[in-house]
Amino acid sequence: MDCAVIPLNRHKDYLLVQTVDFFYPMVNDPELLGRIAIANVLSDVFAVGVTDFDSVEIIVSTSTSFTKKEQDVVISLIIAGFQNSLQANGYHKTPLVIRQLKINPWCIVGGIATSVCRSGEIILPSNAQPGDVLVLTKPLGGQMAMDAHLWQLNQNEKYTTLLSEFSDDDIRETFQIAVKSMTYLNKNAALLMHKYQAHCATDITGFGLLGHAQNLAQFQKQKVLFKIDQLPIIKNVHKLSLLMGQSTKLRSGRSVETSGGLLISLSPDAVDKFCRDFEEVTNGEQKSFKIGHVVASSESDAVLSDEVEFIEVSL
Amino acid sequence: MDCAVIPLNRHKDYLLVQTVDFFYPMVNDPELLGRIAIANVLSDVFAVGVTDFDSVEIIVSTSTSFTKKEQDVVISLIIAGFQNSLQANGYHKTPLVIRQLKINPWCIVGGIATSVCRSGEIILPSNAQPGDVLVLTKPLGGQMAMDAHLWQLNQNEKYTTLLSEFSDDDIRETFQIAVKSMTYLNKNAALLMHKYQAHCATDITGFGLLGHAQNLAQFQKQKVLFKIDQLPIIKNVHKLSLLMGQSTKLRSGRSVETSGGLLISLSPDAVDKFCRDFEEVTNGEQKSFKIGHVVASSESDAVLSDEVEFIEVSL
Numbered sequence: 001m002d003c004a005v006i007p008l009n010r011h012k013d014y015l016l017v018q019t020v021d022f023f024y025p026m027v028n029d030p031e032l033l034g035r036i037a038i039a040n041v042l043s044d045v046f047a048v049g050v051t052d053f054d055s056v057e058i059i060v061s062t063s064t065s066f067t068k069k070e071q072d073v074v075i076s077l078i079i080a081g082f083q084n085s086l087q088a089n090g091y092h093k094t095p096l097v098i099r100q101l102k103i104n105p106w107c108i109v110g111g112i113a114t115s116v117c118r119s120g121e122i123i124l125p126s127n128a129q130p131g132d133v134l135v136l137t138k139p140l141g142g143q144m145a146m147d148a149h150l151w152q153l154n155q156n157e158k159y160t161t162l163l164s165e166f167s168d169d170d171i172r173e174t175f176q177i178a179v180k181s182m183t184y185l186n187k188n189a190a191l192l193m194h195k196y197q198a199h200c201a202t203d204i205t206g207f208g209l210l211g212h213a214q215n216l217a218q219f220q221k222q223k224v225l226f227k228i229d230q231l232p233i234i235k236n237v238h239k240l241s242l243l244m245g246q247s248t249k250l251r252s253g254r255s256v257e258t259s260g261g262l263l264i265s266l267s268p269d270a271v272d273k274f275c276r277d278f279e280e281v282t283n284g285e286q287k288s289f290k291i292g293h294v295v296a297s298s299e300s301d302a303v304l305s306d307e308v309e310f311i312e313v314s315l
Numbered sequence: 316m317d318c319a320v321i322p323l324n325r326h327k328d329y330l331l332v333q334t335v336d337f338f339y340p341m342v343n344d345p346e347l348l349g350r351i352a353i354a355n356v357l358s359d360v361f362a363v364g365v366t367d368f369d370s371v372e373i374i375v376s377t378s379t380s381f382t383k384k385e386q387d388v389v390i391s392l393i394i395a396g397f398q399n400s401l402q403a404n405g406y407h408k409t410p411l412v413i414r415q416l417k418i419n420p421w422c423i424v425g426g427i428a429t430s431v432c433r434s435g436e437i438i439l440p441s442n443a444q445p446g447d448v449l450v451l452t453k454p455l456g457g458q459m460a461m462d463a464h465l466w467q468l469n470q471n472e473k474y475t476t477l478l479s480e481f482s483d484d485d486i487r488e489t490f491q492i493a494v495k496s497m498t499y500l501n502k503n504a505a506l507l508m509h510k511y512q513a514h515c516a517t518d519i520t521g522f523g524l525l526g527h528a529q530n531l532a533q534f535q536k537q538k539v540l541f542k543i544d545q546l547p548i549i550k551n552v553h554k555l556s557l558l559m560g561q562s563t564k565l566r567s568g569r570s571v572e573t574s575g576g577l578l579i580s581l582s583p584d585a586v587d588k589f590c591r592d593f594e595e596v597t598n599g600e601q602k603s604f605k606i607g608h609v610v611a612s613s614e615s616d617a618v619l620s621d622e623v624e625f626i627e628v629s630l
Contacts, residue, residue, distance in 0.1 A: 004370060010431075011329065105419070114331060
């Protein structure tokens, strides 16, 4: 699953929760990259309901194609992004270790988040029940929104294609929605998972919504099918993906996400309260979406329903 | 210092000890690379006297220049090397997480070692005393021994130069000594640090002996000077470095090491027993070396003595 949850044999009642995550830059603003990266790193731990960290270690490798000055400026800004996000989200006292990897052809950004927990802090991702409702706490399509913005900045051929259906403002607006979503920590979602006794969750990243849903289904004690009826997608991204001939993954629920939301299985009497609370606690800045439900099944799996609905999300 | 030692605010009496380490391949045998990598990763934790791990996570990235088949074979062998070493060193019950990074132009190998400890398990690296003797538990020059072996395999120009003073058997013997040393875990050294109440230690890697000694000196409660009189060097490596015009770093105590030994500050009445025990516990397969001493000083630092002696080590 998303992160290691390891009972400490030498220290009864304690568990070690740890995740490590790396990726390559997908946005040309290093400070913003840092904020997306930290949201992505911590997300695996939030997915098991843990919101206190004993150590956060960030790891950055400069690129061999950077000049010395570029290295210094870019890496400092990435690190500032990490720190700004931790600060803004109540983690100013969390011990932070900064480590620079040896130089590498490609710039790499990542980190390690560690928490030593009592078992009550952890929501093991294995208790989905038939009848549960599936909630997703961020819209899909963040990476494509980022790509479109890079094409715009580079004024390349793909940008010219985009202009046939979108204005510059459209592309910027799409990008801004993605930024707001991808920099948002899944912390409040994790806290509400406890409040509403969520049955399991996973965070959505590289395998896409369906890939992670399938992993999560495999991990359940009961054999269950996760049926997904709706795909909430960042405004313009669906149309944009059709225009660019890159809609297959998105439409099949497999678009690669960075710092995606949590997919949470909640009992039907808790789900509306969860969604309302989530919007409230984020002052209406973020939304969660009821995207499907859990049914008993002879085989654990996750599928898109045949008449899956695409929902456009503005935030 | 070498690894993070973080008191757990939420769980009194416990500390989190964690290290992360990465490097690029320096040997063409992937299983061997795995064994060197794990020795290198764990070494930072051994340097603070900790020998029990709650989690070891290994991280490997394939190279974009590998074919799919090369990826599968090479990465499996690297992972086997990690596992073989853990198995052979009493860590078969340690939870091991294997994580493959996204593909990268260069192959990257590394890992994370985590231990949740009581304070008694940790020897904080800050109590060196004037009069202490400095012990090094592995000879220097491992990377150059590896380089020479690669030149030999590639039959390149540097190899031709080597042949003017060394036989093929010499180069292979030098390589074998380096392999034996670099794959050896610093675990026994860490255990003996407790037995002989070592005052502080560090492990020798990328900054070289002198660089790490200087870092360690800066970390002491008392102002002390670490004076180094002897440099134990793997057989043939000193002569080889002179022949190749690459002796400056080695002779100044700054040769880059991978999976080097521990540099330990011991009281003068404990040091001989430590060295004898170390040789015994390794069945004579490894040696430790008294390479210098600690004196009071107005400024914390580490220096090579003017008449530093180079000692050839065969193991």
